Amino acid sequence: MKARIVTTPLLCSLSLLTLSCTATEQIPSERADLAAPAMEVPVIPDETPAGQEPPPSESSSDVQERGVSKLAPGAFASGMALQGVVTLSPGAYPGEFAFRTQKGYYLTALNGGGRPAEPSVITAATSAGTWEKFKLAVPNPSTSHDKAFQTANGNYVTAVGGGGRTSDVLHTDAAQAKDWERFRLIDLGVGTPAAPTYYGLQTIKGNYLTAMGAGGKYQDAIHTDTTQIKGWEQFRIVKCGDPGSAYEYGILAANGNFLTASNGGGSSNYVVLSAPSGVGSRFKLFRQGDGTYAFQTGNGVNYLTALGGGGQVQKYATCGFSLTGACLEGFTQIFHTDATQVKGWEKFRVIDQGNCTYSIQTSSGFFMGIYKDSSGHMSLTTRRDGAPTANEKFQLVVFGLASPAILQ
Numbered sequence: 543m544k545a546r547i548v549t550t551p552l553l554c555s556l557s558l559l560t561l562s563c564t565a566t567e568q569i570p571s572e573r574a575d576l577a578a579p580a581m582e583v584p585v586i587p588d589e590t591p592a593g594q595e596p597p598p599s600e601s602s603s604d605v606q607e608r609g610v611s612k613l614a615p616g617a618f619a620s621g622m623a624l625q626g627v628v629t630l631s632p633g634a635y636p637g638e639f640a641f642r643t644q645k646g647y648y649l650t651a652l653n654g655g656g657r658p659a660e661p662s663v664i665t666a667a668t669s670a671g672t673w674e675k676f677k678l679a680v681p682n683p684s685t686s687h688d689k690a691f692q693t694a695n696g697n698y699v700t701a702v703g704g705g706g707r708t709s710d711v712l713h714t715d716a717a718q719a720k721d722w723e724r725f726r727l728i729d730l731g732v733g734t735p736a737a738p739t740y741y742g743l744q745t746i747k748g749n750y751l752t753a754m755g756a757g758g759k760y761q762d763a764i765h766t767d768t769t770q771i772k773g774w775e776q777f778r779i780v781k782c783g784d785p786g787s788a789y790e791y792g793i794l795a796a797n798g799n800f801l802t803a804s805n806g807g808g809s810s811n812y813v814v815l816s817a818p819s820g821v822g823s824r825f826k827l828f829r830q831g832d833g834t835y836a837f838q839t840g841n842g843v844n845y846l847t848a849l850g851g852g853g854q855v856q857k858y859a860t861c862g863f864s865l866t867g868a869c870l871e872g873f874t875q876i877f878h879t880d881a882t883q884v885k886g887w888e889k890f891r892v893i894d895q896g897n898c899t900y901s902i903q904t905s906s907g908f909f910m911g912i913y914k915d916s917s918g919h920m921s922l923t924t925r926r927d928g929a930p931t932a933n934e935k936f937q938l939v940v941f942g943l944a945s946p947a948i949l950q
Contacts, residue, residue, distance in 0.1 A: 612825025623629050630795040637783030638675040640898045644776050646928050647757025648674040655693025655714040662714045663764055665757035670898035678720050679719055685724040686948045687746050690719035698723040705745030712764055721746050729944035738941050739792050740776035750775045778862040782898040783936040787829035792939035795912045796932045797920055807879035814873050815920050834889040845888045852904025852924040876924055899937055901930040908933045
């Protein structure tokens with residue numbers, strides 16, 4: 543199958559000095575429609591997750607046991623067949639996670655897990671509830687397939703047969719994590735300037751989880767037969783609950799764009815909404831002694847400052863004049879990224895909304911949000927003072943979950 547080049551719409555952020563745009567990416571022809579930034583399902587819709595459970599299918603008779611004994615000798619690369627119960631590593635991320643497909647649907651473990659046959663994992667939810675939340679377990683000692691996904695009921699997700707299936711693909715009744723419950727997370731942003739912030743989920747046999755149609759399915763939702771990562775194999779992992787401290791995230795707004803500090807922060811740089819842009823879209827959240835958070839920019843030196851402690855509205859200036867008299871366009875600044883110390887204006891409350899979204903409150907009590915001005919530009923504001931709506935809710939897209947490299 544041949545792939546064709548699809549140029550995704552360029553989202554350019556223009557300041558008084560700098561213009562930055564995202565790049566093109568190579569997408570297989572039959573899945574090219576999924577590459578556009580505009581999502582068919584809102585990132586943070588107001589409706590509740592799909593709660594209707596489809597009728598159960600009959601149990602399979604030959605896939606109830608798990609472990610390496612069911613896999614053919616030589617099925618693993620050297621060093622990959624380490625077996626045993628997976629335990630939560632002390633260094634693992636706190637809290638829970640949700641997995642979003644490229645169209646914005648979530649993986650759902652029906653009944654919160656515990657199902658020995660399909661349907662067990664579906665992709666019909668458009669927002670995250672209890673069944674869409676998973677804990678990440680990490681084996682000790684680690685292997686190249688170093689993650690297990692624990693459902694709300696404490697069971698583990700099983701790739702039946704270790705992968706390679708188009709029916710009876712996933713179970714969620716495992717009480718222990720053995721080889722069929724091990725997955726490798728492949729960071730698709732490594733070495734990519736646009737930093738797509740997606741992961742591939744590889745089974746122990748080297749196959750990948752495929753969300754059929756990029757999500758939106760109750761039946762035939764997941765396959766594990768592919769050996770290549772294309773659009774349907776890409777999952778964005780978002781944080782749920784406690785963000786922890788010193789972990790790195792992308793701050794995703796309801797319109798699908800990221801909070802972005804030009805050049806990763808520093809003097810005279812601007813903050814706008816944009817498509818993922820490498821270091822500029824990465825922030826480390828450091829918990830302060832008073833329970834607030836400081837957002838360190840991607841350069842590892844500076845911190846996000848809400849000018850005036852909040853209460854500002856970003857505007858798009860249609861024409862300003864430089865010292866040379868040239869007419870320039872760009873966004874006004876309501877944030878700075880030149881602070882090297884955390885003081886009052888660098889502190890934010892990160893408030894868990896319970897559905898894998900967060901509201902972000904400035905030191906003066908206002909909420910960060912997005913809005914579309916009369917000319918159609920999506921801008922930022924720190925002036926919202928009511929109960930957060932979808933426009934004041936953000937998701938924390940997780941960086942740093944990649945599994946260790948496989949050494950040949």
